[in-house]
Amino acid sequence: MRAHNLALVLQTVANSTNQPSRAAVSAATGLTRATVSALVDDLVSGGLLVEVDPPPRTGAGRPAVGLTLTSTGPAGLGLEINVDYLAACVVDLTGAVRQRFVEHADQRPADPAQALAALGALAARARLAAEADGLIVAGAALAVPGLVAGRGLVRVAPNLGWQDIDAVAELHRVPELADLPVTVDNEANLAALGELRVTGGDPTFLYISGEIGIGAGLVLDGELYRGVRGWSGEIGHVTVYPDGRPCRCGSRGCLEQYAGQEALESGEPLAAAALGIALSAVVNLLDVPVIVLGGAYAPIFERLREGIEAELRQRVLTSGLAPVALRPAALGADAAMRGAADAIIRAVREDPAGWLRRSSQRYV
Amino acid sequence: MRAHNLALVLQTVANSTNQPSRAAVSAATGLTRATVSALVDDLVSGGLLVEVDPPPRTGAGRPAVGLTLTSTGPAGLGLEINVDYLAACVVDLTGAVRQRFVEHADQRPADPAQALAALGALAARARLAAEADGLIVAGAALAVPGLVAGRGLVRVAPNLGWQDIDAVAELHRVPELADLPVTVDNEANLAALGELRVTGGDPTFLYISGEIGIGAGLVLDGELYRGVRGWSGEIGHVTVYPDGRPCRCGSRGCLEQYAGQEALESGEPLAAAALGIALSAVVNLLDVPVIVLGGAYAPIFERLREGIEAELRQRVLTSGLAPVALRPAALGADAAMRGAADAIIRAVREDPAGWLRRSSQRYV
DNA sequence: GCCAAATAATTCAACCACTAAACAATTTCG
DNA sequence: CGAAATTGTTTAGTGGTTGAATTATTTGGC
Numbered sequence: 001m002r003a004h005n006l007a008l009v010l011q012t013v014a015n016s017t018n019q020p021s022r023a024a025v026s027a028a029t030g031l032t033r034a035t036v037s038a039l040v041d042d043l044v045s046g047g048l049l050v051e052v053d054p055p056p057r058t059g060a061g062r063p064a065v066g067l068t069l070t071s072t073g074p075a076g077l078g079l080e081i082n083v084d085y086l087a088a089c090v091v092d093l094t095g096a097v098r099q100r101f102v103e104h105a106d107q108r109p110a111d112p113a114q115a116l117a118a119l120g121a122l123a124a125r126a127r128l129a130a131e132a133d134g135l136i137v138a139g140a141a142l143a144v145p146g147l148v149a150g151r152g153l154v155r156v157a158p159n160l161g162w163q164d165i166d167a168v169a170e171l172h173r174v175p176e177l178a179d180l181p182v183t184v185d186n187e188a189n190l191a192a193l194g195e196l197r198v199t200g201g202d203p204t205f206l207y208i209s210g211e212i213g214i215g216a217g218l219v220l221d222g223e224l225y226r227g228v229r230g231w232s233g234e235i236g237h238v239t240v241y242p243d244g245r246p247c248r249c250g251s252r253g254c255l256e257q258y259a260g261q262e263a264l265e266s267g268e269p270l271a272a273a274a275l276g277i278a279l280s281a282v283v284n285l286l287d288v289p290v291i292v293l294g295g296a297y298a299p300i301f302e303r304l305r306e307g308i309e310a311e312l313r314q315r316v317l318t319s320g321l322a323p324v325a326l327r328p329a330a331l332g333a334d335a336a337m338r339g340a341a342d343a344i345i346r347a348v349r350e351d352p353a354g355w356l357r358r359s360s361q362r363y364v
Numbered sequence: 365m366r367a368h369n370l371a372l373v374l375q376t377v378a379n380s381t382n383q384p385s386r387a388a389v390s391a392a393t394g395l396t397r398a399t400v401s402a403l404v405d406d407l408v409s410g411g412l413l414v415e416v417d418p419p420p421r422t423g424a425g426r427p428a429v430g431l432t433l434t435s436t437g438p439a440g441l442g443l444e445i446n447v448d449y450l451a452a453c454v455v456d457l458t459g460a461v462r463q464r465f466v467e468h469a470d471q472r473p474a475d476p477a478q479a480l481a482a483l484g485a486l487a488a489r490a491r492l493a494a495e496a497d498g499l500i501v502a503g504a505a506l507a508v509p510g511l512v513a514g515r516g517l518v519r520v521a522p523n524l525g526w527q528d529i530d531a532v533a534e535l536h537r538v539p540e541l542a543d544l545p546v547t548v549d550n551e552a553n554l555a556a557l558g559e560l561r562v563t564g565g566d567p568t569f570l571y572i573s574g575e576i577g578i579g580a581g582l583v584l585d586g587e588l589y590r591g592v593r594g595w596s597g598e599i600g601h602v603t604v605y606p607d608g609r610p611c612r613c614g615s616r617g618c619l620e621q622y623a624g625q626e627a628l629e630s631g632e633p634l635a636a637a638a639l640g641i642a643l644s645a646v647v648n649l650l651d652v653p654v655i656v657l658g659g660a661y662a663p664i665f666e667r668l669r670e671g672i673e674a675e676l677r678q679r680v681l682t683s684g685l686a687p688v689a690l691r692p693a694a695l696g697a698d699a700a701m702r703g704a705a706d707a708i709i710r711a712v713r714e715d716p717a718g719w720l721r722r723s724s725q726r727y728v
Numbered sequence: 729g730c731c732a733a734a735t736a737a738t739t740c741a742a743c744c745a746c747t748a749a750a751c752a753a754t755t756t757c758g
Numbered sequence: 759c760g761a762a763a764t765t766g767t768t769t770a771g772t773g774g775t776t777g778a779a780t781t782a783t784t785t786g787g788c
Contacts, residue, residue, distance in 0.1 A: 001365050001745095002774065023736055032776055037737060060785035061735025147682065155685065204592050216649065225584065227651025228568050229686060234648040237681040239641050241606060251679045277603050281645045284598040285580065287591025315615045317601040318511065321519060322593060365774095366745060387765055396747055401766060424756040425764025 002039075003353035005031060009039045010048060010352045013067050019052050021064030040067065046356040047073045048093065048348075069093045074355060075130055076344025077140035077180070079171075080187065080337040081119050083107060083159050083212055088122045089334070090130040090137065091341035093348065095197060098133060099126045100334075112165045120174035127176060138348055138355070139181040141340035142167055143190040145213060147231050152184040158248070159212045185226075185343070187336045188233050191329075192217025193224055193346070194339025195292055198330045205290035206282055207329070208235060208275075209336075210297040212261050218286075236260065240277045261296050272304045276311020283316045283324050294329030301328035366403075367717035369395065373403045374412060374716045377431050378457075383416050385428030404431060410720040411437045412457065412712075433458045438719060439494055440708025441504035441544070443535075444551065444701040445483050447471060447523050447576055452486045453698070454494040454501065455705035457712065459561060462497060463490045464698075476529045484538035491540060502712055502719070503545040505704035506531055507554040509577060511595050516548040522612070523576045549590075549707070551700045552597050555693075556581025557588055557710070558703025559656055562694045569654035570646055571693070572599060572639075573700075574661040576625050582650075600624065604641045625660050636668045640675020647680045647688055658693030665692035 012028050013020060020028070026036040043049040052066040071092050080087040084106055090099040101122050107115045119142075127137050144167065146157025152168030168182045192207035196219050199205075203222040209215045214236030218225045226232055236256035237249050244253030257263060258274035279291055293301055305326060312326075313319050331338055348355045376392050377384060384392070390400040407413040416430040435456050444451040448470055454463040465486050471479045483506075491501050508531065510521025516532030532546045556571035560583050563569075567586040573579045578600030582589045590596055600620035601613050608617030621627060622638035643655055657665055669690060676690075677683050695702055712719045 005774085021736070033737070034739080034777080035775055038774085059735075060733065060783095062737070062781095062783040064736060147685075218649070220584075220589065225650070228653050229651055229682075231651040231682045231685075232649060234651075234681045237679070238645045238648050239679050240603075242604065242637075242641055249681055254679075273606075277606055278645075281602045281642075282649060284602050285582070285596060285646060285649070286589070287593055287595040287598075289592050315601070315603050315618075317598045317613055318593070318595045321511070321595075369745085385765070397766065398748085398768080399746055402745085423764080424754095424762065426752095426754040426766070428765060 003351065005029075005035070006039055006043065006352045006356075007350055009036060010043060010069075010349055013049060014069055014349060019066030019068045021066060023064060025067065042356065043352060046352070046359060048352055048355065071096065072134035073136060074138040074345065074348045074359075075135040076341035076348075077123060077127055077130075077137050078143070078190075078337040078339070078341025078344070079119060079123055079140055080143040080190075080340065081107060081115060081160070082143075082145055082187065082336075086115070086119045086122055087334070087337045088119070088126040089337050089341055090126050090135065091338065091345060092135055093345055095342070095345070097334075097338065097341075098135060099129045101126050107160060112160075112162050112167075113170055115160075116165075116167060116170035117174070120171050120177055123171070124174055124176035127180070136359070137180065139183070139344045140171070140177070141190065141343045142171070142182065142184045143187040143336035143340045144184060145187045145211060145215070147234075148184050148186055149230065152182060154184060183343070185340070186215060186217070186230070186233060187211070188215030189217040189224055189226060190337075190339035190343060191294055191331070191335035192219050192292075192339065193342055194331050194335045194337075195219075195294065195329055196222065196224075197339070197342050199292075202290045204288060205292055206279070206286075206288050207292045207294055208279070208297065209295035210259065210261060210264070210293070211295045214256050214260055216282075218288075220286075235278055235282070238278045238281060240274045264296060264300070272307025273311055275304065276308040277315065279308060279324075280312055280315035283312065283318075287318070288324070289322070290325045290327065292327050292329050294331070294335055295333075298328045298332060367715065369393075369399070370403055370407065370716045370720075371714055373400060374407060374433075374713055377413060378433055378713060383430030383432045385430060387428060389431065406720065407716060410716070410723060412716055412719065435460065436498035437500060438502040438709065438712045438723075439499040440705035440710075440712075441487060441491055441494075441501050442507070442554075442701040442703070442705025442708070443483060443487055443504055444507040444554075444704065445471060445479060445524070446507075446509055446551065446700075450479070450483045450486055451698070451701045452483070452490040453701050453705055454490050454499065455702065455709060456499055457709055459706070459709070461698075461702070461705075462499060463493050465490050471524060476524070476526050476531075477534055479524075480529075480531060480534035481538070484535050484541055487535065488538055488540035491544070500723075501544065503547070503708045504535070504541070505554065505707045506535070506546065506548045507551040507700035507704045508548060509551045509575060509579070511598075512548050512550055513594065516546060518548060547707070549704070550579060550581070550594070550597060551575070552579030553581040553588055553590060554701075554703035554707060555658055555695070555699035556583050556656075556703065557706055558695050558699045558701075559583075559658065559693055560586065560588075561703070561706050563656075566654045568652060569656055570643070570650075570652050571656045571658055572643070572661065573659035574623065574625060574628070574657070575659045578620050578624055580646075582652075584650075599642055599646070602642045602645060604638045628660060628664070636671025637675055639668065640672040641679065643672065643688075644676055644679035647676065647682075651682070652688070653686070654689045654691065656691050656693050658695070658699055659697075662692045662696060 026033040086103045147155040154165045188209040207217040216233040216235040241253035245257040247254035259271040390397040450467045511519040518529040552573040571581040580597040580599040601618045605617035609621040611618040623635040
């Protein structure tokens with residue numbers, strides 16, 4: 001119960017645009033001022049919240065003490081490995097990017113261990129720089145363009161040529177990362193989480209990421225839906241033309257053949273229509289009100305828009321009752337890496353009690 | 365916290381196959397025997413649980429007192445209106461059907477008010493019969509073949525010819541139902557809930573219901589996903605052949621044109637393939653491991669099976685890693701009505717504290 | 729310039745719900 | 759018949775929340 005209320009208070013402060021006082025938090029949560037005071041004290045002494053001195057003055061009365069998330073506490077290490085680059089960043093509890101390293105290089109010739117060692121080196125640099133800056137890296141998340149099974153095993157990453165790679169074990173070989181909890185997730189899933197953070201408004205949307213392959217991250221009611229085995233979002237292999245072009249997955253007429261990066265670069269005329277058909281299926285099935293186009297789609301959003309919307313208008317049963325909103329991604333190429341870092345700090349935000357417990361143990 | 369634990373105890377008893385003792389519940393939930401005792405006493409005196417005398421003897425020790433859900437407490441009234449029948453049933457807390465009334469008649473000529481008045485009469489009979497039997501009808505849920513907006517407004521039910529009908533208001537005109545909380549939901553959604561109850565095992569599946577139209581109910585992690593506006597599951601209008609037959613929804617190549625009841629009756633050769641294509645999209649997007657075929661599909665399941673599975677094998681990216689299970693629905697034509705009644709008792713089960721509060725007020 | 733009103737935060741007693749441990753009840757087994 | 763086992767209750771203690779009173783610090787009227 002205390003754990004729940006700690007999270008409630010922390011989220012309230014986090015989601016508030018200004019720097020709320022204890023009294024404001026009390027009003028927003030429905031908890032008593034006394035309770036909020038006690039909880040806030042714990043969060044402050046545990047290094048998750050800080051009191052800020054100059055609160056905005058308003059009317060009579062004792063001045064309020066503003067509260068805000070710390071920028072020197074726990075942080076998340078976001079990692080991404082993709083076909084043509086490696087990237088690492090550190091995001092603090094407020095969501096600010098504190099470190100950012102990107103290394104452009106084709107990863108396909110390298111074998112997985114080499115690639116992950118290079119990424120590990122980048123990650124180690126980011127971690128050390130962040131910790132020199134007063135941050136405590138709470139964990140790392142890695143975004144990969146492929147299917148991930150539980151416990152950080154990459155089952156297949158077709159465009160990297162990977163198969164059954166234990167990415168966590170490889171990263172843990174780097175001495176500076178050996179003690180760090182690492183999770184692995186699909187690139188589109190994490191990018192969707194990143195987008196959720198910056199959009200704020202819409203808790204339910206589909207993020208679709210056009211890279212060499214096409215992935216999607218589905219956020220329902222503010223939560224990423226990963227599927228039972230973590231293999232949701234494979235929109236690239238949704239059939240749009242049943243008897244269409246053969247796909248390297250063994251099927252025919254997959255969306256990827258018409259709207260993947262290779263098709264786009266060769267000026268495929270059906271790209272927007274194919275996207276529209278696949279997205280209509282998503283909306284008909286899930287009643288998703290917002291679709292965010294990311295990856296390679298974001299820069300050419302305006303060129304795709306009309307073609308997609310035409311299909312949605314025609315093919316979505318409820319398009320007459322309420323239109324589907326189409327938006328370019330707010331984060332650019334950093335989305336997955338940002339989302340990965342965000343996943344770590346999200347975990348701290350959702351379970352501050354766990355963090356306090358662990359961080360008190362650190363000093364015993 | 366008490367509310368949460370009351371629900372926990374009640375669910376534990378409900379999900380248990382035998383009639384567990386307080387000690388068994390304590391072991392299953394992790395709560396202390398003392399706590400469980402206190403909670404169980406509340407549930408017994410509130411009329412949700414009953415103690416059963418003859419517990420199965422085993423070994424030494426004081427004999428246990430078995431616990432089981434009451435069969436004389438709260439009950440759910442499930443209603444269904446469809447093209448060619450009206451139906452009402454009452455299900456008690458244990459999930460047993462206690463009353464069942466079905467009236468076959470084509471509803472299309474009747475105007476909505478007439479049809480709902482007839483259904484209301486059926487519902488009133490079911491309620492009175494149930495209450496004569498010692499049950500307390502806690503609420504009613506109505507399954508309709510159409511799109512429902514919040515607060516019981518049926519936006520469109522194409523096959524009934526309905527548009528913007530306030531079904532709750534119409535039912536409340538029946539004097540015997542005037543005091544009853546009534547909700548309205550899509551037929552496939554409620555059928556999926558009904559299926560969830562009887563399957564028990566799989567908490568994540570897609571239920572697909574082949575009637576005149578084709579609807580789907582999506583159950584994720586044991587919860588029905590209704591979509592932001594409650595319009596999820598419109599799989600009948602997912603595009604399978606982009607340039608295919610025109611559909612009355614204004615689009616082309618909708619699944620309904622190839623696998624709707626009318627197509628099935630005319631021996632459509634593409635039915636199974638079309639279903640397979642649409643279902644592949646669902647699995648690729650959501651990683652759903654189980655698909656349940658209901659409505660008109662259930663009796664012809666074996667005829668459809670191979671055709672659907674062939675498409676799934678070809679078109680689902682992860683079909684090589686883990687196959688998708690295909691099953692006929694366990695409940696027959698009663699699924700939606702059963703699911704509707706179930707939705708009511710599900711609410712009681714999930715918030716027993718609320719029920720206890722309300723039922724204590726009833727006697728003040 | 730001072731006091732009243734207003735607002736923020738803390739302190740303190742009471743209470744609720746859970747836990748742990750002792751205890752009572754009732755059986756089986758040697 | 760008594761020891762062991764098992765269920766269920768009682769009792770004392772604890773963590774966490776509430777509500778009321780208290781303290782702290784400002785504005786504004788006179």
